[in-house]
Amino acid sequence: MKLLEDRIRREGIVKDGEILRVDSFLNHQMDPALFREMAKEWHRRFADAGVTKILTIEASGIGLACITAEEFGCRAVFAKKSSGRNMDSDVYSTKIVSFTKGKEFDVIVSKRFLGPEDRVLILDDFLANGCALEGLMDLVRQSGATLCGCGIAIEKGFQGGGAKIRARGIQLESLAILLDMEGGELVFEEDGR
Amino acid sequence: MKLLEDRIRREGIVKDGEILRVDSFLNHQMDPALFREMAKEWHRRFADAGVTKILTIEASGIGLACITAEEFGCRAVFAKKSSGRNMDSDVYSTKIVSFTKGKEFDVIVSKRFLGPEDRVLILDDFLANGCALEGLMDLVRQSGATLCGCGIAIEKGFQGGGAKIRARGIQLESLAILLDMEGGELVFEEDGR
Numbered sequence: 001m002k003l004l005e006d007r008i009r010r011e012g013i014v015k016d017g018e019i020l021r022v023d024s025f026l027n028h029q030m031d032p033a034l035f036r037e038m039a040k041e042w043h044r045r046f047a048d049a050g051v052t053k054i055l056t057i058e059a060s061g062i063g064l065a066c067i068t069a070e071e072f073g074c075r076a077v078f079a080k081k082s083s084g085r086n087m088d089s090d091v092y093s094t095k096i097v098s099f100t101k102g103k104e105f106d107v108i109v110s111k112r113f114l115g116p117e118d119r120v121l122i123l124d125d126f127l128a129n130g131c132a133l134e135g136l137m138d139l140v141r142q143s144g145a146t147l148c149g150c151g152i153a154i155e156k157g158f159q160g161g162g163a164k165i166r167a168r169g170i171q172l173e174s175l176a177i178l179l180d181m182e183g184g185e186l187v188f189e190e191d192g193r
Numbered sequence: 194m195k196l197l198e199d200r201i202r203r204e205g206i207v208k209d210g211e212i213l214r215v216d217s218f219l220n221h222q223m224d225p226a227l228f229r230e231m232a233k234e235w236h237r238r239f240a241d242a243g244v245t246k247i248l249t250i251e252a253s254g255i256g257l258a259c260i261t262a263e264e265f266g267c268r269a270v271f272a273k274k275s276s277g278r279n280m281d282s283d284v285y286s287t288k289i290v291s292f293t294k295g296k297e298f299d300v301i302v303s304k305r306f307l308g309p310e311d312r313v314l315i316l317d318d319f320l321a322n323g324c325a326l327e328g329l330m331d332l333v334r335q336s337g338a339t340l341c342g343c344g345i346a347i348e349k350g351f352q353g354g355g356a357k358i359r360a361r362g363i364q365l366e367s368l369a370i371l372l373d374m375e376g377g378e379l380v381f382e383e384d385g386r
Contacts (some may be wrong), residue, residue, distance in 0.1 A: 028273065028303060029270045029304065030255075030258075030270070032260070032269065033263065058251065058269065059255060059273070062252060062254070062256050063256065063258070063259035066223055066228065067259060067263070069225045075218075075223060076222070076256070077222045077223065078252065084376075109215065112222075113217070133310050
C-alpha cells in the first residue's frame with residue numbers, strides 16, 4: 001500500500017539496524033486518517049470473508065483494530081497481556097515471546113468474546129518472527145472460531161515469520177512488506193495491487 | 194449520555210461491590226459504533242477548545258482516543274506503561290498508581306509528540322480516584338502544552354476523583370457519572386444535557 005510505504009519512508013527511523021521506529025504515526029502517536037485508509041484496504045482484501053470480529057493484542061494493535069472493526073461493522077477484541085484483578089477467570093490463554101521486549105508473557109481473551117460462531121480477522125501493527133500472530137491464532141483455534149486471515153501494517157519480510165504463515169495457506173495481508181533495511185535504507189516488496 | 198448509560202445498565206456487571214465490568218463493549222471487547230457516538234459527544238462538548246491532540250494511556254483508552262482523534266481531525270498519543278528497547282530515551286515521565294492492579298508504574302510520552310504548541314484533550318475509559326488523570330495532566334504540564342480538558346467514559350462519582358479535578362477549574366466531561374452501585378444497582382447522575 002503506497003500511502004503507508006510513503007509514510008514509513010518519510011517518518012520511519014531505523015535504529016541499530018534491526019528496529020524500525022514508526023512511533024510518530026503507528027504505535028505511540030497514531031494518525032487516525034491513515035488508519036482509516038488502512039482499514040478500507042483490509043476491508044477490500046477481506047471483503048468476502050464474512051468477518052464478524054477483529055482480534056488484536058494490546059497495546060499497539062488496538063487503534064488499528066478499532067477503526068478497522070468500524071469499517072467491517074463488527075466489534076474488536078484485544079488480547080490482554082496480564083491478568084488484572086477485574087479480569088475474567090474464564091479465559092483462553094497462550095504464551096507469546098515479545099521481539100522488542102525480549103521476554104515471554106501470557107496473553108488472554110475472555111471466552112465470552114470469542115466462540116465457534118465467530119469469523120475472525122487478526123490484526124497487528126508489526127510482523128517479524130510471527131510469535132504474536134502464532135499466539136493470536138492459537139487463541140482463535142482454542143475458541144473454535146474460524147480464522148479468516150491476518151492483516152499486518154508492516155511485515156519485516158526478511159525475518160521469515162510471514163512466509164511460514166502463508167505456507168500454511170493462511171491469507172496474510174501485510175500493507176507494507178519490508179525486504180531490507182540494512183544501512184537504514186528501506187526496500188519494500190512491490191505488491192502490485 | 195443516555196446511550197452509554199443504557200449500555201452500561203444492559204451489559205455492565207458489578208463485581209465485589211466496587212468493580213464495574215464493562216469489558217463486553219469498552220475495554221476488552223470494543224464496540225466502535227458506540228465509540229463513534231461517544232467521540233461525537235466529546236467533540237460537541239469541546240467544539241471551541243481548539244484541540245490539536247488527544248492524549249490517553251494504554252491500553253483501554255487507545256480505541257476511544259483513536260476514534261475521537263478522527264472526529265477532531267487530529268492525532269492521538271498514548272502514554273506507555275513501560276520502556277521497551279525501541280523506546281525513545283527523550284521522554285516525559287510520571288508515576289501512576291493503578292486502582293485495578295493495585296500497584297505503581299511509570300508512564301512515559303516521547304517529547305517529540307507533545308509540546309508547547311499543542312492543545313490537549315485527555316481521554317480515558319474510567320475515572321475513579323483520579324490517579325491516571327493526574328499523571329496524564331502532569332505529562333501535559335511538563336510538555337508546556339495547553340490542557341483543554343478531560344473526557345471520561347465512566348466516572349465513579351462516589352470515589353471523589355472527578356470532584357477534585359473540577360474544583361481546580363478543569364473542564365471534565367464524563368459521559369456517564371455513576372453515583373452508586375451498592376448491591377449491584379447502578380445509579381447515574383442525570384446530566385441534563
